[in-house]
Amino acid sequence: GAVVSQHPSWVICKSGTSVKIECRSLDFQATTMFWYRQFPKQSLMLMATSNEGSKATYEQGVEKDKFLINHASLTLSTLTVTSAHPEDSSFYICSARYSGASGNTDTQYFGPGTRLTVL
Amino acid sequence: GDSVTQMEGPVTLSEEAFLTINCTYTATGYPSLFWYVQYPGEGLQLLLKATKADDKGSNKGFEATYRKETTSFHLEKGSVQVSDSAVYFCALKGQGAQKLVFGQGTRLTINP
Numbered sequence: 023g024a025v026v027s028q029h030p031s032w033v034i035c036k037s038g039t040s041v042k043i044e045c046r047s048l049d050f051q052a053t054t055m056f057w058y059r060q061f062p063k064q065s066l067m068l069m070a071t072s073n074e075g076s077k078a079t080y081e082q083g084v085e086k087d088k089f090l091i092n093h094a095s096l097t098l099s100t101l102t103v104t105s106a107h108p109e110d111s112s113f114y115i116c117s118a119r120y121s122g123a124s125g126n127t128d129t130q131y132f133g134p135g136t137r138l139t140v141l
Numbered sequence: 142g143d144s145v146t147q148m149e150g151p152v153t154l155s156e157e158a159f160l161t162i163n164c165t166y167t168a169t170g171y172p173s174l175f176w177y178v179q180y181p182g183e184g185l186q187l188l189l190k191a192t193k194a195d196d197k198g199s200n201k202g203f204e205a206t207y208r209k210e211t212t213s214f215h216l217e218k219g220s221v222q223v224s225d226s227a228v229y230f231c232a233l234k235g236q237g238a239q240k241l242v243f244g245q246g247t248r249l250t251i252n253p
Contacts (some may be wrong), residue, residue: 048175065230065245066185115184119239121216130241132177132185 024050024078026118028133035106036141043136045116051096052118057089060113065120072099106140113137143168143235147244155252160246161197162216162247164205174198174207174214175241179228184195188216188229204214224249 024049035041045055054075058066070091072078079092086111090102099118103110114137117130146165166172173192177185189198189206191214198205203218214231231244 065243068240071239118245129187129190131187134184
């Protein structure tokens, strides 16, 4: 099946530093990737939709200058949390939508998530 | 806008019990409907889906039927196992839309 990986799986950083999270589709090409944020015991909040080769589309209330998204290739998208603060601590999850000629393009495949803790 | 409402958890059952997790939705047109499962410390995995009315999605003993007349997509399993303990999310993707809209999730705990 389609596999999406994230790296790192967890990260601890100091307040004010920037953190980059990678999301890769390992065995398929993904023209569209999504970034979510999940607070403890809560649902996923979509942060942005990332299309390969173009600027990400951010959801209302998400600071685009703080959460930089780059989707440089069909298998890689990155989320950079700039000048991180303790309130940015969360579980960040990416997903990728299969864009191949065969198979179902209606399904998103999720990465295992990255737990960010900002001290 | 589109929305998904799930039954509130947490839900605690004994092994081999019957499970129902209710999910209703609000959407225009004909959305696709999904159930995702999140095991502790992991990301979401697609459990099952249905793309049109009266479709039944099934996987690992779980089933859900797309009911347009009641705008529902309830998740059922006849006999749960301890390994089914997880958080279950109902979601929809609107017709022609890219993004998923998630319900709030239901935490399920199965006791031996």
